[in-house]
Amino acid sequence: MRKFYLPLMVLLLFVVIIGGSWSGILNDYYQLVLLLITINIILTVSLNLINGYMGEFSVGHAGFMAVGAYAAGLLSVWLFAEDKVFGPPVLPAAWAIPLFPVILIVGAIAASLVGLLVAIPSFRTRGDYLAIITLAVNYIVKSFLENFAPGGPRGFVGMKRVMNNMADVFDAPWLLIWAFIGMIVTILVIRNFVSSTFGKGVEAIREDEIAAELMSVNTRRVKVVAFMLSCGLAGLAGGLFAHWPGGFINPSTFTILKSTEVMVMVYLGGMGSISGSIITAIGFTLLLEFLRPLGVFKWVVIPLLLVVTMLVRPSGILGNKELTDVFPRLRAVFGSEEESYAPASD
Amino acid sequence: MPLLQIKNLTHWFGGLRAVSDFNLNLQEGEIVGLIGPNGAGKTTVFNLVTGAYKPSEGEVRINGDDLVGLRPHQITAQGIGRTFQTIRLWNELTVLDNICIAYASRIQYSLLDSILHGKGYQQEERQIKKRGMDLLAVFGLEEYAQELAKNLPYGAQRRVEIARALATEPRVLLLDEPAAGMNPGEIGDLLGLIRQIRQDFGLTIWVIEHQMRVIMSICERIKVIDFGETIADGTPVEIQNNPRVIDAYLGEEAF
Numbered sequence: 001m002r003k004f005y006l007p008l009m010v011l012l013l014f015v016v017i018i019g020g021s022w023s024g025i026l027n028d029y030y031q032l033v034l035l036l037i038t039i040n041i042i043l044t045v046s047l048n049l050i051n052g053y054m055g056e057f058s059v060g061h062a063g064f065m066a067v068g069a070y071a072a073g074l075l076s077v078w079l080f081a082e083d084k085v086f087g088p089p090v091l092p093a094a095w096a097i098p099l100f101p102v103i104l105i106v107g108a109i110a111a112s113l114v115g116l117l118v119a120i121p122s123f124r125t126r127g128d129y130l131a132i133i134t135l136a137v138n139y140i141v142k143s144f145l146e147n148f149a150p151g152g153p154r155g156f157v158g159m160k161r162v163m164n165n166m167a168d169v170f171d172a173p174w175l176l177i178w179a180f181i182g183m184i185v186t187i188l189v190i191r192n193f194v195s196s197t198f199g200k201g202v203e204a205i206r207e208d209e210i211a212a213e214l215m216s217v218n219t220r221r222v223k224v225v226a227f228m229l230s231c232g233l234a235g236l237a238g239g240l241f242a243h244w245p246g247g248f249i250n251p252s253t254f255t256i257l258k259s260t261e262v263m264v265m266v267y268l269g270g271m272g273s274i275s276g277s278i279i280t281a282i283g284f285t286l287l288l289e290f291l292r293p294l295g296v297f298k299w300v301v302i303p304l305l306l307v308v309t310m311l312v313r314p315s316g317i318l319g320n321k322e323l324t325d326v327f328p329r330l331r332a333v334f335g336s337e338e339e340s341y342a343p344a345s346d
Numbered sequence: 347m348p349l350l351q352i353k354n355l356t357h358w359f360g361g362l363r364a365v366s367d368f369n370l371n372l373q374e375g376e377i378v379g380l381i382g383p384n385g386a387g388k389t390t391v392f393n394l395v396t397g398a399y400k401p402s403e404g405e406v407r408i409n410g411d412d413l414v415g416l417r418p419h420q421i422t423a424q425g426i427g428r429t430f431q432t433i434r435l436w437n438e439l440t441v442l443d444n445i446c447i448a449y450a451s452r453i454q455y456s457l458l459d460s461i462l463h464g465k466g467y468q469q470e471e472r473q474i475k476k477r478g479m480d481l482l483a484v485f486g487l488e489e490y491a492q493e494l495a496k497n498l499p500y501g502a503q504r505r506v507e508i509a510r511a512l513a514t515e516p517r518v519l520l521l522d523e524p525a526a527g528m529n530p531g532e533i534g535d536l537l538g539l540i541r542q543i544r545q546d547f548g549l550t551i552w553v554i555e556h557q558m559r560v561i562m563s564i565c566e567r568i569k570v571i572d573f574g575e576t577i578a579d580g581t582p583v584e585i586q587n588n589p590r591v592i593d594a595y596l597g598e599e600a601f
Contacts, residue, residue, distance in 0.1 A: 189461050196460035196467070197446050197453060197474050200439070204447050207436035214396055216422040216451035216514045225457060320438070 005332070014180055021173040031176060032245060033289055038179040039237045040281040042186045044265040045274055046233035051263065052271030052320070053194050054226050055206030056122065057131040060138030061234050061262045064111040066254035067141055068235025070149055070156070072107030073242035073249055076100070077158035080165060085150045093165035100166070100178060104239040111235020112228040114141065119227035123220050126209070138256055145251040155250025159243045179240045186233050191274055193229065202226050203272070264306055270316030275323035280316075347410060349374045349550050350395075350426075350518050355404035357387075357394055364390045365574045368404070372518060377544065377551045379565035381585075383595050387574040388554045389431055392520050396428050397421040408518065423451035427516030429507040431523045431554075437496035441487060441506055444495050445478040448513035478513065484546070485509045485539070501532045505539070512547060519543075521553040525560045533557060537564055558596070562586070570595060 017034060020026035026034070043061060050058045078086040080096040091099070114137070121133045146153040166174050193199040201222040204212035213219045242249050265284050269276030287305075291298035309316070324330050348371035355368040365387045372378055380388050393399045395406050397418035406413045413421050436444050453474075459467040482488050485505045490498055495506060504524060511519055524540070525533045537560060544551055555561045561568060562582045570578040570585060572594045578585055585591055 192461050192463050196463070197449060197471060198455075198457070198460045200443055200447050201450055203439055203443075204436050207438055208434050210398065211430065211434040211436065212447075213418045214398060214422060214428060215448045215510060216419045217447060218417075218419050218450065220417075 010184060017180060018173060018177055021176055022171075028245065031173065033285065035176055035179050035240070035244060037282050037285045038176075038183040039241050040262075040265060040285050041183050041278050042233055042237040042240075043262045044269065044277040044281040045186050045190050046230045046237070047262050048266050048269075048271065048274065048277045049190055049194070049202070049226055049230040051266050052273070052277075053206065054202045054223070055271075056126060057128070058118065058134040058230075059131050059256065059263060060118070060134035060136075060141075060259055061230075062254040062256070062258035063134075063138035063141040064115060064231040064234035065238035065241065065258070066145060066249075066251065067114045068107035068111040068232075068238030069242040069249050069254070070107075070145060070238075071110035071235070072103050072239030073156060073159050074150065075106055076103045076162045076243070077156075079103070081158050081161040083158045083161075094169045096162055096166045097169060097174065100174065101181075104178060104182065104236055107239030107242075108232040108235040111238065112232030115227045115231025116224070118231070119224045122223050122227065135256065138254075138259055142251045142254060145254075149251070151250070153251060155248045157248045159249075160245065160247030163243055163245075175240065175243050175245075182236050182240060186236065187274060187278070189229065189233070194274075198222070264302070267316055268306065268309055270318035270320060272320030273316070273318040273322055276316055276318030276321075279318070279323075348372055349409060350552075351405070351407040351410075352395065353405040353407075355391065355394055355406065356402050357390060357399060358402045363574055365394065365401075365571075368571070368574075368576060370569060372550050372552060374517075374550055375544070375548070376567065377540075377553065377565050379561040379568040379582075380552065380554045380571065381556070381561055381568060381595065382571040382577075386571045388571060389522055390574075391571075392428060392522055392554065395421075396426055396520065419451060422514050422516075425515070425517035426520065427511035427514040427518070428520035429504075429511050429522055429524060431526065433500075433503050433507055435495040435503055435506055435510070438494060440492050441482065441495055441498065442475070442478050442491040444506055444510050445481055445513045446474050448510045449474050449477070449515075452515065481509050481513055484543070501528060504528065504536075508539070508543070512543065516549065518550045518552060521551065521555075523554055523556060525555055525557045533560060536560070540564055 017026070021031045043065065047058065047061045050056050076096070077083050079090050079099070080093055081089055117137050118130070118134050122130050125133070150156055163175060194202060201212060201217040201219070204215070204217050205219055205222060209219060265280045266277060268284065269280035287302070288298065291301055294301065318326065350372035352368060352370045355365060356363065357365040368391055370378070380391065382388055390399065394401045397413065397416055401414055404414070408424050408426065411424065413424060416424070436447070439447070453470070455467045455470050479488065479491060482491055485508070487502060487505060487509065490502060495503065498506065508521070508524065521540070525536055528536060540551065541564065543549060553561070553565065565582060568580065568582055568585045569576060570591045577594060578588045578591045580588070586596070
């Protein structure tokens with residue numbers, strides 16, 4: 001019985017959010033905030049795999065998000081919308097509804113391939129040097145998009161038309177639906193991966209890479225998988241973001257500042273803690289909204305908050321614990337796949 | 347045919363010849379010691395055999411298969427397990443995880459399965475956990491299974507290292523100063539343990555050690571190196587009476 005609590009709660013949340021958006025109880029602004037929360041959760045949880053679990057220092061997550069955003073955005077406009085660059089839509093608008101997840105997946109795959117640009121150097125270098133490489137990749141992606149992507153530095157538009165076409169065929173908050181599903185998929189993928197013996201190789205690499213390799217962990221394979229997973233999921237977040245109601249994406253959205261924002265969420269929540277990442281992604285997104293009246297000064301308050309957290313709790317709000325470790329009673333709700341192993345029984 | 351065959355192994359660190367012309371044949375089931383003064387190149391030999399360093403020259407074969415040029419995890423998968431001179435456990439992981447991760451090269455399930463957690467995956471993970479616990483039981487470490495490795499007392503950490511090496515399912519176990527930092531009582535236990543695991547796991551053991559009590563009581567054969575060169579090779583009694591060894595390493599009053 002207990003096993004169904006969590007899926008049931010997630011389903012309930014899904015129904016409340018989607019139902020609320022559909023009926024209009026949640027207005028456009030709330031829907032936008034919810035969308036940003038789901039996207040930030042995807043970004044934070046996925047970056048946590050590299051920066052938290054693997055202990056590498058990637059500072060270019062927004063670069064992979066950009067790849068996903070452009071790949072998915074360009075594809076969906078080419079397929080489903082009238083556009084100056086691509087001409088008339090290739091497929092009828094009705095197809096956009098079933099094909100939307102495929103577009104998101106293509107964006108994710110594109111981003112995970114670019115993730116190889118970081119994974120391969122990581123065989124030979126780590127720490128500060130790898131951080132510089134991730135930073136470089138972030139800039140390479142940004143200048144590539146500024147110079148070669150349609151729209152250049154001014155950005156690319158047209159995704160809104162796709163979303164409107166989808167809503168014309170069947171009225172539903174499509175983007176929020178897929179964002180919610182994407183968020184759940186991300187959490188499950190990362191949680192499952194790091195709890196498998198194969199995936200725990202990621203943590204062994206963090207703790208002692210040489211010992212890991214000598215103790216039969218194929219460190220190169222584990223690194224490639226971890227980077228491609230993490231970057232792919234960042235691409236998924238990008239693909240969702242590309243279809244946001246603002247209707248445009250431009251390269252300067254995906255700078256080191258955006259990457260830093262994601263990093264801040266990871267470190268605030270605690271490295272190696274999925275629940276910590278989720279909590280901070282929600283809290284941080286809401287905070288940004290609450291502090292909106294402060295204008296530019298919110299970028300004074302937020303770094304200050306980070307400094308205070310680092311002084312008071314250097315390992316982040318949850319450290320590398322999960323919420324269920326801090327409040328064991330929650331296990332009744334969340335369950336735990338890793339049942340404590342009773343040594344005597346067989 | 348010897349189980350582990352090392353021929354003309356030589357290694358240069360820049361202009362320094364750290365190991366020169368090292369030869370050794372390990373027969374199945376033997377316990378062989380490797381001794382020598384500090385800096386003689388003992389650990390370097392282990393690092394060369396396990397692939398942590400790539401030898402400048404020479405061959406390493408297990409059961410006739412060449413190991414030179416393979417990546418360390420591949421060599422480990424071929425049946426060479428080792429421990430480290432200074433403990434290198436994964437400190438922030440539990441003791442059980444430390445053991446289970448070392449089964450990595452035996453994992454059958456696919457990458458996709460590690461994300462989807464299908465039936466086969468769950469069965470195999472249970473199997474791995476069970477074997478991990480069984481291994482911990484051999485070392486009397488079950489009570490520490492869910493404890494972080496860094497929280498264990500020193501002697502227990504040493505035992506976890508050996509258990510982790512066994513989890514890689516080696517045929518040859520390389521122990522790099524297993525008794526370092528242990529008190530006489532712990533050393534006694536360690537000796538019993540080494541003999542027992544050799545029996546139970548059908549191991550061939552190759553051990554570096556400075557404690558003569560350990561070396562002389564468990565090794566059937568001892569090799570002595572100094573400045574990278576082999577200076578003696580023989581049974582414990584022969585080694586104890588070898589003038590070159592006494593001169594270079596043991597000293598007059600060692601016994």
